[in-house]
Amino acid sequence: MSIRTIGIILNGVTGRMGTNQHLVRSILAIMKQGGIKVSDDLTIMPKPILTGRNESKLKALADKYSDAQVGKIAYTTDLDKVLADASYEVFFDSSGTLQRAAFVEKAVKAGKAIYCEKPTAITTDEALRLAKVCEDGGVKNGVVQDKLWLPGLRKLQMLKEQGFFGDILSVRGEFGYWVFEGHVADQQAQRPSWNYRAEDGGGMIIDMLCHWRYVIDNLFGNVKSVSCVGATHIPTRVDEQGKTYKCTSDDSAYSTFELENGILCHFNSSWNVRVRRDDLLTIQVDGTKGTAVAGLRDCWVQHVSATPKPVWNPDIPQPINFYEGWSKVPEATTYDNAFKIQWELFLKHVVVGTPFRWTLREGAKGVQLAEAGLQSWKERKWVDLAKI
Numbered sequence: 001m002s003i004r005t006i007g008i009i010l011n012g013v014t015g016r017m018g019t020n021q022h023l024v025r026s027i028l029a030i031m032k033q034g035g036i037k038v039s040d041d042l043t044i045m046p047k048p049i050l051t052g053r054n055e056s057k058l059k060a061l062a063d064k065y066s067d068a069q070v071g072k073i074a075y076t077t078d079l080d081k082v083l084a085d086a087s088y089e090v091f092f093d094s095s096g097t098l099q100r101a102a103f104v105e106k107a108v109k110a111g112k113a114i115y116c117e118k119p120t121a122i123t124t125d126e127a128l129r130l131a132k133v134c135e136d137g138g139v140k141n142g143v144v145q146d147k148l149w150l151p152g153l154r155k156l157q158m159l160k161e162q163g164f165f166g167d168i169l170s171v172r173g174e175f176g177y178w179v180f181e182g183h184v185a186d187q188q189a190q191r192p193s194w195n196y197r198a199e200d201g202g203g204m205i206i207d208m209l210c211h212w213r214y215v216i217d218n219l220f221g222n223v224k225s226v227s228c229v230g231a232t233h234i235p236t237r238v239d240e241q242g243k244t245y246k247c248t249s250d251d252s253a254y255s256t257f258e259l260e261n262g263i264l265c266h267f268n269s270s271w272n273v274r275v276r277r278d279d280l281l282t283i284q285v286d287g288t289k290g291t292a293v294a295g296l297r298d299c300w301v302q303h304v305s306a307t308p309k310p311v312w313n314p315d316i317p318q319p320i321n322f323y324e325g326w327s328k329v330p331e332a333t334t335y336d337n338a339f340k341i342q343w344e345l346f347l348k349h350v351v352v353g354t355p356f357r358w359t360l361r362e363g364a365k366g367v368q369l370a371e372a373g374l375q376s377w378k379e380r381k382w383v384d385l386a387k388i
């Protein structure tokens with residue numbers, strides 16, 4: 001058995017996504033499970049180094065998670081030095097969206113394989129340019145498309161493959177929860193303030209339509225056209241320093257997508273809703289033979305044969321409990337963390353060349369949908385998507 005160590009630069013890792021999803025639940029979790037077993041003869045073992053601007057934050061993070069199993073986690077503020085070190089083959093970026101391009105370009109020049117958070121940019125031109133930089137540089141590259149590996153969405157995929165739905169007619173996604181404005185001391189905002197400032201790359205449309213693009217393209221069919229209305233429902237919020245700021249980006253998006261195959265998808269995305277549904281994201285798929293409603297993990301189904309026949313009569317209490325008559329799809333397999341699964345696929349792609357189709361070019365399609373959504377809102381019209 002040989003162990004193939006792979007050096008990974010984790011940039012922007014003191015942030016929310018970098019720390020929780022990428023460092024702790026992916027890279028460290030892979031190290032703690034003994035690496036990625038590729039075959040009886042080969043195991044891939046990550047060797048991370050944390051990079052960023054603030055030495056004390058990096059040190060605190062490295063100290064917090066260094067232990068007997070993963071050893072002492074390395075960190076540095078000298079990105080150029082670590083980019084010049086050939087033992088680090090992968091550059092990962094979860095810094096701010098607007099910082100991404102400069103980092104990716106530098107890392108491509110250094111010959112690193114590129115993996116990064118979405119969105120890769122906030123305009124399609126820039127996202128495509130960055131994809132081309134990677135392609136021309138001849139480096140393997142990938143973008144996080146984590147929702148594809150959520151257990152709930154994998155169950156939808158399984159039902160589709162089994163022909164459960166008959167013909168799929170429509171899909172409705174309901175996403176979001178209440179993000180506190182921060183005006184009172186005991187209810188501080190639980191998301192970074194840049195999310196609500198357009199000039200810093202924030203906004204619900206740019207954030208979430210990127211996700212909806214790959215979810216819809218992969219599960220239901222290629223998106224052909226979008227109609228979208230955004231809103232800034234909350235005009236001011238309080239930032240990390242306790243200062244009130246003006247919200248300059250949309251915080252909610254009401255979008256309808258028409259697919260090439262005729263399926264209609266409607267997704268509401270909002271930071272200004274309170275949850276009375278099964279999960280923070282629910283996706284309902286209605287087909288001629290059955291309906292499924294997936295949350296992040298669970299999925300409920302109702303076959304046509306179990307469908308009740310309601311009668312409109314508000315003069316009497318509703319006789320049907322609509323939550324009855326649904327079955328929960330059992331756990332068919334073990335579902336690992338979605339980010340970790342994609343990391344494992346990417347590292348195998350880098351080391352042994354297994355296929356990996358979630359490239360920066362694919363990621364650019366998400367940016368394209370977001371940009372078209374913003375255009376649709378501004379011009380109050382349907383916007384067709386050009387082929388990428």
Ligand SMILES: NC(=O)c1ccc[n+]([C@@H]2O[C@H](COP(=O)([O-])OP(=O)(O)OC[C@H]3O[C@@H](n4cnc5c(N)ncnc54)[C@H](O)[C@@H]3O)[C@@H](O)[C@H]2O)c1
Nearest residue numbers: 012014015016017018052053094095096097117118119192
């Ligand atoms: N896949 C997902 O579901 C998902 C969810 C949320 C955010 N994101 C994306 O992840 C990225 C980070 O979002 P977040 O919520 O973690 O934000 P965050 O503000 O918590 O983290 C950003 C990090 O980048 C660092 N940073 C900023 N500028 C830098 C620079 N010049 N050099 C080095 N580091 C720098 C910040 O210090 C911070 O640590 C964004 O692009 C966002 O769109 C993806």
